[in-house]
Amino acid sequence: MxxxxxxxxxxxFGDEHAVQDLSFTCKEGEFxxxxxxxxxxxxxxxxxITGIDSPTGGDILLDGESIVDWSPQDRNFATAFENxxxxxxxxxxxxxxxxxxxxxxxxxxxxxxRRDRVVQVAEMLRIDELLERLPRELSGGQRxxxxxxxxxVRNPSIYLLDEPIAHLDAKLRHRMRGELKKIQMELGITTIxxxxxxxxxxxxxxxxxxxxxxxxxxIGTREEIYRTPKNLFVAxxxxxxPMNIVPVQYQDGELNGAISIRLxxxxxxxxxxxVENGKLLVGFRPKDISFVSAESASSNAIGEVKVxxxxxxxxxxxxxxxxxTIVKCKITxxxxxxxxxxxxxxxxxxxxxFFDAETIQRIQ
Amino acid sequence: xSEQTLPNPMPxxxxxxxxxxxxxxxxxxxxxxxxxxxxxxxxxxxxxxxxPIEIRESGAILPTRGIFTENWGRAFANVPLVRxxxxxxxxxxxxxxxxxxxxxxxxxxxxxxxxxxMVLPSLILGTYVMPPIVxxxxxxxxxxxxxxxxxxxxxxxxxxxxxxxxxxxxxDSYIRSLPVELEQAAWVDxxxxxxxxxxxxxxxxxxxxxxxxxxxxxxSWNEFLFALILTYSDVSHTFPIGISRYEGEHGxxxxxxxxxxxxxxxxxxxxxxxxxxxxxxxxxxGGVRG
Numbered sequence: 001m002x003x004x005x006x007x008x009x010x011x012x013f014g015d016e017h018a019v020q021d022l023s024f025t026c027k028e029g030e031f032x033x034x035x036x037x038x039x040x041x042x043x044x045x046x047x048x049i050t051g052i053d054s055p056t057g058g059d060i061l062l063d064g065e066s067i068v069d070w071s072p073q074d075r076n077f078a079t080a081f082e083n084x085x086x087x088x089x090x091x092x093x094x095x096x097x098x099x100x101x102x103x104x105x106x107x108x109x110x111x112x113x114r115r116d117r118v119v120q121v122a123e124m125l126r127i128d129e130l131l132e133r134l135p136r137e138l139s140g141g142q143r144x145x146x147x148x149x150x151x152x153v154r155n156p157s158i159y160l161l162d163e164p165i166a167h168l169d170a171k172l173r174h175r176m177r178g179e180l181k182k183i184q185m186e187l188g189i190t191t192i193x194x195x196x197x198x199x200x201x202x203x204x205x206x207x208x209x210x211x212x213x214x215x216x217x218x219i220g221t222r223e224e225i226y227r228t229p230k231n232l233f234v235a236x237x238x239x240x241x242p243m244n245i246v247p248v249q250y251q252d253g254e255l256n257g258a259i260s261i262r263l264x265x266x267x268x269x270x271x272x273x274x275v276e277n278g279k280l281l282v283g284f285r286p287k288d289i290s291f292v293s294a295e296s297a298s299s300n301a302i303g304e305v306k307v308x309x310x311x312x313x314x315x316x317x318x319x320x321x322x323x324x325t326i327v328k329c330k331i332t333x334x335x336x337x338x339x340x341x342x343x344x345x346x347x348x349x350x351x352x353x354f355f356d357a358e359t360i361q362r363i364q
Numbered sequence: 365x366s367e368q369t370l371p372n373p374m375p376x377x378x379x380x381x382x383x384x385x386x387x388x389x390x391x392x393x394x395x396x397x398x399x400x401x402x403x404x405x406x407x408x409x410x411x412x413x414x415x416p417i418e419i420r421e422s423g424a425i426l427p428t429r430g431i432f433t434e435n436w437g438r439a440f441a442n443v444p445l446v447r448x449x450x451x452x453x454x455x456x457x458x459x460x461x462x463x464x465x466x467x468x469x470x471x472x473x474x475x476x477x478x479x480x481x482m483v484l485p486s487l488i489l490g491t492y493v494m495p496p497i498v499x500x501x502x503x504x505x506x507x508x509x510x511x512x513x514x515x516x517x518x519x520x521x522x523x524x525x526x527x528x529x530x531x532x533x534x535x536d537s538y539i540r541s542l543p544v545e546l547e548q549a550a551w552v553d554x555x556x557x558x559x560x561x562x563x564x565x566x567x568x569x570x571x572x573x574x575x576x577x578x579x580x581x582x583x584s585w586n587e588f589l590f591a592l593i594l595t596y597s598d599v600s601h602t603f604p605i606g607i608s609r610y611e612g613e614h615g616x617x618x619x620x621x622x623x624x625x626x627x628x629x630x631x632x633x634x635x636x637x638x639x640x641x642x643x644x645x646x647x648x649x650g651g652v653r654g
Contacts, residue, residue, distance in 0.1 A: 073551055075552075078552065078553075079549070081549060083543075083545055083652040085543065087564060087651065088546075088649060088651035089567045098553055102559075103555070103556070105554060134650065138650065143650070150549075167653065
């Protein structure tokens with residue numbers, strides 16, 4: 001159990017900034033998620049924390065003590081690598097047992113302790129049938145679970161999981177999300193988890209750090225990240241489908257563009273008026289759109305239904321408002337309109353986000 | 365066996381290509397090649413059972429004056445052949461172990477820590493490119509100053525060092541192809557650099573170590589120049605030097621020499637055959653994704 005803090009950490013490879021001026025604190029027992037597209041610097045960040053790489057600048061502190069000069073084996077962190085990194089010459093059992101036999105902690109475990117722990121974790125990950133197999137005899141999903149198992153058998157101060165369930169099939173991934181969250185809550189071990197999947201982040205994390213091109217875009221709870229994205233990148237990266245963004249002009253309490261909204265709430269008016277030239281990007285989640293008839297006076301926009309993707313209970317509907325603007329909305333499947341139909345869209349004003357069209361930063 | 369069901373490596377249409385790639389052409393080429401390799405050995409075997417007079421008279425491959433097995437007895441009686449074979453084995457095995465003991469950590473260091481930058485790898489290869497005779501005089505002087513002339517130990521040191529570049533060169537690509545994540549995983553799992561080398565790297569590059577070891581052993585077994593310069597008695601003569609010692613009152617005893625030579629290739633073939641089973645491919649398969 002531990003608190004980890006990164007202070008202005010940077011890492012450059014040659015001329016390339018893999019991570020730039022990264023600062024965050026991961027509290028004791030927290031499930032902390034690094035969310036970002038591939039190439040954002042998630043794996044680099046994890047390697048810096050484990051000590052596999054050294055930062056070119058900044059400091060890393062564990063419970064207030066700088067560990068930046070510690071070797072990886074002294075840090076007592078456990079990592080699951082994105083590409084598994086299983087020892088190909090060891091069986092599954094030996095792979096999972098390997099960290100327990102390390103010189104730094106060999107004295108803590110008897111042979112029986114080791115066997116019990118490995119078997120217990122293997123059962124939880126449903127790989128107990130595979131203990132005598134070699135990694136090359138396993139499927140991708142099984143290998144990923146072994147990599148996870150090798151991490152979980154230990155009792156580290158921090159778990160670092162680098163896209164640990166990215167390569168599992170959808171059903172298993174869904175189950176593992178729940179399992180991992182449960183294990184983490186039971187053990188209470190500080191966990192840093194990287195993923196490019198915003199759904200994973202939203203469903204598991206206490207705190208999410210959105211990383212893009214080596215820089216922090218936003219750090220916050222999942223509520224904050226989802227409801228009040230700090231900039232356009234976060235708004236469009238989080239959510240499935242992501243937030244709709246429409247350029248509008250603000251004047252006298254009204255937003256005009258591909259959508260027209262007469263703002264009824266004072267705080268919305270205040271925020272919209274914050275940009276002098278009135279050029280705004282207005283953002284709203286797909287769930288905040290509802291359909292009305294095209295002739296209705298309460299509609300904020302009229303458009304043609306282009307695509308309907310039905311997922312059983314819900315459906316995503318893409319509506320073309322004009323040649324440049326397509327908005328997506330999420331509704332219950334039985335209320336989905338037909339493709340080609342003209343519909344009116346009514347936008348819930350309670351959850352509107354405003355961004356400055358020039359700086360693409362959120363207007364608070 | 366229709367053409368549709370079998371993959372056909374033959375390009376269609378072109379008559380020349382079809383003849384070139386036909387199985388008969390391939391078979392003939394293989395036989396010609398095999399014959400050219402085997403003929404000297406067959407010749408050596410038949411020579412070892414020919415009368416000395418016949419060897420001088422005729423160039424026929426097969427013995428014409430009956431089989432003469434005495435060459436074999438004399439080969440062992442006139443020259444301490446067993447002693448030379450023993451010396452060769454000791455030198456080959458020990459110098460190989462020495463070369464590997466240095467080559468494995470040295471190569472690891474060159475690959476992972478870029479020890480010596482760009483210069484060291486080229487220097488190492490450079491020492492092997494140079495003809496050995498160029499350094500024969502300084503080597504002899506140095507060995508004499510160290511008091512190691514005419515000892516097996518001196519020859520072991522020399523062979524070990526001379527074969528080091530070959531071992532480094534062969535092991536290099538094996539370490540390079542090893543995913544670095546496996547080592548990183550071991551560090552995070554609580555192992556230091558050296559323990560990681562022992563428990564993860566060495567088991568995984570075993571085929572490379574074995575093939576490097578086999579090459580070193582063969583090179584040491586066959587080495588003639590330094591063995592000639594540095595050894596002057598039966599105490600340290602190796603097998604290739606021993607072969608040159610079949611002189612009788614009527615000049616070189618070719619029959620005995622052939623018998624000795626045949627005997628001498630047996631141990632090294634056995635050693636190579638023994639180690640061949642450790643040349644397993646695909647040892648690192650399944651460790652990392654992609």
